Each structure stands twice: as structure tokens, then as C-alpha cells.
Amino acid sequence: MNPLRNHKSYLAAIGHRVSGIALALFLPFHFLLLGSALDGAQGLDRFLVYTDLTPVKVAEWGLVMMLSVHLFFGIRVLFLEFTRWPGHVNDLAGWVVPCCIAALFVGTVFVIQVL
Amino acid sequence: MNKIKRETQELTVRVWRGKEDGKLVTYQVMSRENQTILDIITEIQRFQEPGLAYRFACRVGVCGSCAMTVNGRPRWTCRTHVKKVSHEGVLTIEPLRNLPRIKDLVCDLAPFIDTWQRAGAPFSGTKTRNDAPALVDPESSTRRAAEAGLQCINCAVCYSACDVVSWNRNYIGPAGLNRAWTLINDIRHSDRKQTFDQAFGDGGCGSCHSHGNCTRHCPIELNPSESIAGLKRVAFKGLPKDV
Numbered sequence: 001m002n003p004l005r006n007h008k009s010y011l012a013a014i015g016h017r018v019s020g021i022a023l024a025l026f027l028p029f030h031f032l033l034l035g036s037a038l039d040g041a042q043g044l045d046r047f048l049v050y051t052d053l054t055p056v057k058v059a060e061w062g063l064v065m066m067l068s069v070h071l072f073f074g075i076r077v078l079f080l081e082f083t084r085w086p087g088h089v090n091d092l093a094g095w096v097v098p099c100c101i102a103a104l105f106v107g108t109v110f111v112i113q114v115l
Numbered sequence: 116m117n118k119i120k121r122e123t124q125e126l127t128v129r130v131w132r133g134k135e136d137g138k139l140v141t142y143q144v145m146s147r148e149n150q151t152i153l154d155i156i157t158e159i160q161r162f163q164e165p166g167l168a169y170r171f172a173c174r175v176g177v178c179g180s181c182a183m184t185v186n187g188r189p190r191w192t193c194r195t196h197v198k199k200v201s202h203e204g205v206l207t208i209e210p211l212r213n214l215p216r217i218k219d220l221v222c223d224l225a226p227f228i229d230t231w232q233r234a235g236a237p238f239s240g241t242k243t244r245n246d247a248p249a250l251v252d253p254e255s256s257t258r259r260a261a262e263a264g265l266q267c268i269n270c271a272v273c274y275s276a277c278d279v280v281s282w283n284r285n286y287i288g289p290a291g292l293n294r295a296w297t298l299i300n301d302i303r304h305s306d307r308k309q310t311f312d313q314a315f316g317d318g319g320c321g322s323c324h325s326h327g328n329c330t331r332h333c334p335i336e337l338n339p340s341e342s343i344a345g346l347k348r349v350a351f352k353g354l355p356k357d358v
Contacts (some may be wrong), residue, residue: 003187004276009327017324080325081344093327 008096015100016073019066026063057114061107068106072099126201128155130167131209134216139207140164152192152200152208153181156220168219176334179270183220184209189275191334211275213284227271227290234291235313238298241305249303257357261300264293264342266335273329273339285318289329289339292320296342299349302357311349320346 004010036043050056076095085091124146129139142159153171160167171181176194183192185200186207197206214222231237242249251258273289274280280288287295295314298304314320320343329339349355 004278004328007327007331009325010278013324013326077325080340081347084341084344 008093012073012076012093012096012099015069016077019070019073022066023063023070026066061110061114064110065103065107068103069100072102075099124204126155126197127205128159129205129207130156130159130164130220131216132167132219134218137216137219139209146197146204150197152183152185152190152195152197152206155197155206156183156192156208168217168221170221177268179268182211182270182272182275182334184211184275189272189332191270191272194334211271213275213277213280214271224271226284227274227288228269230274230287230291231294233313233318234287234295235310236291236294236298238301238303239305240303242303251302252357255357257300257302257355260345260355261297264297264337264339267293267337268335270334272332272334276328276332278326278328279322279324283318283322286322287314287318287320289323289343292323292346293337293339293342296345299346300355307354311346311354314346315350321350323347 033044033047036047051060073096076092076099079095080092125143126146128142128144130142131137132140142163144155144158147154153174156167156169157171160169169181169183171193172178173180174193176191179191181192182189184190185192185195186202188200189211190200192208200206208220210216210220210222214224214226216222253259253262267290269290271290273293277286277289279286292314295310298310299307299314301307304310323340323343325340325344327340330337330341333339345355
């Protein structure tokens with residue numbers, strides 16, 4: 001790996017960006033689906049039957065993970081840019097693993113709820 | 116015995132020769148107890164490859180002219196000891212990333228220097244030589260913020276380390292933005308708002324992804340990430356007040 005990218009902050013930045021792009025691609029479809037309920041329950045129900053399919057559940061889990069990864073890495077960026085303390089760039093690199101663990105926790109809760 | 120053994124060991128040094136379309140050429144150099152990367156380059160140039168082009172001046176970490184890429188990372192070569200960076204006796208030395216290559220280890224610093232202008236970095240005072248010197252409280256928050264970024268030696272290591280610069284050549288880069296931050300905190304500067312507008316404009320501080328490579332690689336341990344974050348905070352809070 002390129003030595004300039006072999007550090008936690010880079011992984012956090014890429015994780016934040018990739019999850020953000022994935023959400024940007026997903027959210028229009030999500031709102032389109034929700035919007036179908038405006039014309040009555042039947043429109044939305046036609047799509048909701050697919051949520052019982054295993055591939056759709058896995059995809060939903062992926063989306064929940066993307067959301068939580070984006071949230072926790074986003075909080076890290078906000079701390080990085082809006083707070084000050086000595087050495088905080090390196091300190092906040094130490095947040096990357098806890099952020100990943102927090103995102104995994106959210107994903108696990110989702111899996112338990114679905115199962 | 117150990118000393119004799121060490122001095123008979125050789126380092127394998129791969130050095131970039133040519134311009135963009137050049138290649139790495141391998142040299143063998145004697146390994147010594149105290150040896151910097153600049154020592155290695157100088158030894159190759161003096162005893163093996165007189166045509167090798169490289170840049171240096173002070174040799175003591177003040178002028179910032181000897182920066183190169185060593186084993187994939189930008190470093191000031193006059194203060195980088197071989198023992199700290201060699202991997203099993205192998206060194207790969209290339210010119211700085213993100214800058215046009217002129218020859219061998221020398222690159223054109225003009226794009227880097229230009230970023231200072233684009234960051235609104237020239238100082239313009241409000242007083243003339245006939246006025247009394249401005250009184251600057253060394254304990255004020257603005258002065259302490261400026262002080263933290265003032266010692267930049269313009270080595271371009273941060274510019275070379277920055278991924279955003281490699282993706283977007285329009286990005287001003289860490290050194291220029293750090294300079295803009297010191298000026299915004301300089302109460303003697305006549306147009307702090309103009310400096311901020313330039314530093315926040317196209318290719319400015321908003322393009323920073325906060326990877327922190329600039330801070331990790333700054334040889335004199337400045338914190339350009341914090342300076343850029345300071346500029347972003349100005350967008351929300353307004354120009355810093357002198358307290």
C-alpha cells in the first residue's frame with residue numbers, strides 16, 4: 001500500500017466518502033418508495049413484500065452499516081475541524097477503531113431485530 | 116568489531132534519474148554509523164554519478180530546499196537519518212510528488228510557490244515607517260494562533276504528502292493555507308477579510324479532506340491541518356478577535 005495512505009485517518013476519510021456516495025445513490029430510491037405511499041397503502045405494500053427476501057435484508061443491513069459508518073466518521077470530522085487540543089490530529093486517528101466498532105454494534109442490533 | 120562490520124556493509128540505493136519518463140537507477144553506497152539521506156545523495160553525486168541533479172543549501176534543516184521522496188514518503192533529507200527510514204538496507208529516493216520534475220531529484224517549485232499568492236498570503240501593513248511599531252500582545256489568542264504556524268520553511272513536504280493536491284491541482288494546499296491562517300491572525304495585516312476570501316474560495320480550505328498527511332509529515336512539526344480547520348471555523352464564526 002502507498003505509505004502516504006497507510007494510516008487510520010485515510011481509512012476514515014475513504015470510509016466516510018464511500019458510505020456517503022452509497023447513501024447518495026440509495027436515498028433517491030428510498031424517498032421514491034416512501035413517496036409511493038402518498039397515493040395509498042397499496043403502492044407501498046407492493047414494494048414492501050420484497051423486504052422479506054434474504055438478499056433485500058442483507059442489502060438493508062448494508063445500508064444501515066453505511067449510515068452508521070457515515071454518522072460516526074462524520075462526528076469524527078466535526079471534532080477534527082471544530083475543536084482544538086494539542087496533537088488532536090493523531091488523537092482523532094485513534095477514534096477510527098471505536099467508530100468502526102460503534103458502526104458494527106448498530107449493524108448487529110439491526111441484524112438481531114430482523115432475525 | 117561491530118563498528119568494522121557496519122562500515123563494510125553496503126546500502127542499496129535506488130535513485131530516480133531523468134524527468135517524468137525517467138527510471139530508478141541502483142547504486143551501492145557504504146553504510147556508516149551516522150548518515151543522512153542527503154549524505155547518501157552527495158556521495159553518489161561525488162563518487163559515482165557526477166551528472167546527478169539534486170537541490171540543497173543549508174544542510175541543517177533551515178532552508179527547506181533538500182526535500183525529496185524517500186521510500187514513498189516526502190522528507191527533508193538533510194535531517195533524515197538512513198537508519199530511521201531504510202528497509203533492510205534498501206532506499207528508494209525520488210523527487211517530490213505533485214510537482215513537475217526538472218531533472219533527477221530536482222522538481223519545479225513554481226506551482227507550490229504560486230499557491231501562496233492564491234491563498235492571499237502577501238502581507239500588507241497598515242502603518243508606514245514613520246509610525247510607531249504596532250503593539251502585539253504575545254499572549255493574545257490571535258498571536259498564539261499565528262505563532263503556531265509561522266515557522267514554515269517552505270520545503271513543500273506537506274504539498275507533496277497531500278492526496279487532495281494529487282487529485283485536484285487547483286487546491287491551494289496545506290502550506291499556502293497555513294500561511295493564510297497566520298495572516299488572518301496577524302492584527303497588523305491590512306486586509307484579513309480579503310485573505311480569508313481567497314483562502315476560502317475556489318480550491319481553498321473547503322477542499323481539504325482532513326487526512327492529516329500534512330501534519331504527519333511536516334518536518335518541523337507544524338500543524339497545517341489545524342490551520343485549515345481554523346480557516347473553516349472562520350466561515351462559521353467570522354474573523355478571529357484579538358483576545
